[in-house]
Amino acid sequence: MSSPPPLPISNPRPTAAAASSFATPALRAFIARLSDSLHRTLAHRRPWSELADRSAFYHPDTISDTASHICNNFSYFRVNYLTLLAAVLALSLLSYPFFLLTLLSLLAAWLFLYLFRPSDQPVTIFGRLFSDRETLGVLILVTVVVIFLTSIGSLLLWATLVGLGIVCVHGAFRVLEDLFLDDQEPLGSGLFSFIGGAASSVAVVAAPSV
Template identity: 30%
Template sequence: MDNELSGNMNMNQASSISSLNENENTGFIGINVPLLSNANETFRQIKEKRFSMLKPWSDFFDKNRISKPKDISDITKKISHNLVYFQANYLVIVLILLVYIMITNLFLLFSCILIGAGFYYISKRPADQPLDLFGYKADQKSLYIILGILSIILLYMSSGGSALFWIVGVSSSIILIHASLLEPSIESEFANTV
């Protein structure tokens, strides 16, 4: 009986130690960053889910359905419908603007590539092997903190904040203007009711 009880206690201690070890191997400051570890899977899911909902561009740019809204309730109805119906098309517009800002600001593009490569490198390093940085042993959490600070500095120097505000401002303006002017099609109304 005592052997069985001590055996159960040893098994419980072993499982709690293994769960502690699992928690230590999580990503940045105890938070697992799935985008870094499963980037291909994440992009595949986005491609399958979001881009499968892409509506025809002829439907998106149908000038015959553009009309001036009558009042605020008409604007709200059009925007709420079009945001849901054309969400994948709007995502493509945001991605095009993102590519445009990266091409026009090469220092920002270089900074983002450097930051992404740094996070990828740290995520692939074994968590139990510290890196020797100028005589200082930096574990994985310390490396994430150092890279986070360097990322803020790089993004500040490359005007990352203004680029972000530009993308948000331009894309939201384009999306809201388009969504408020385009009348819902009969097919989309029927698809929403089914």
């Protein structure tokens, strides 16, 4: 009796293929642009010793002085203030790992299922094919539920208020000399230019899908 012929063995490596399908050119360009913008923005950060210089603190006399101090300090210490705000949000989320994991999963869903998903790879769940409009509707619904109908929204709100409170208190009592005000960077530079460019890029990517 002759033995049956051996069956062909193939090794498609689905894990590597699936990983490479996520790394679309648009996603790689987005990550590269984000990294470059963060590096350029952090390069304009003021020294933290200057932020905490006790000799530069002064009690404002009027409400108009307080508002003027806050505006001037925000223009000058903009990157430092945004870093502080991000640090407060990060510490708040790190104290609740489940909330952090939920937000990261939500962000990954937006990136991989809608914004940077190749047009030739439709979303299929349990054998059902979802159109781009249905995928967008489900993502919006899940985002609204997660942010506004759970404790994650209140945590983000309180962390943002605490961060803004720290920024406003520091800005109200920190005095800047006129020579510092001449050294301000334009509002549209650094991270703010990236936000505007990223918003337009996402709109271009999402427009054909909707």
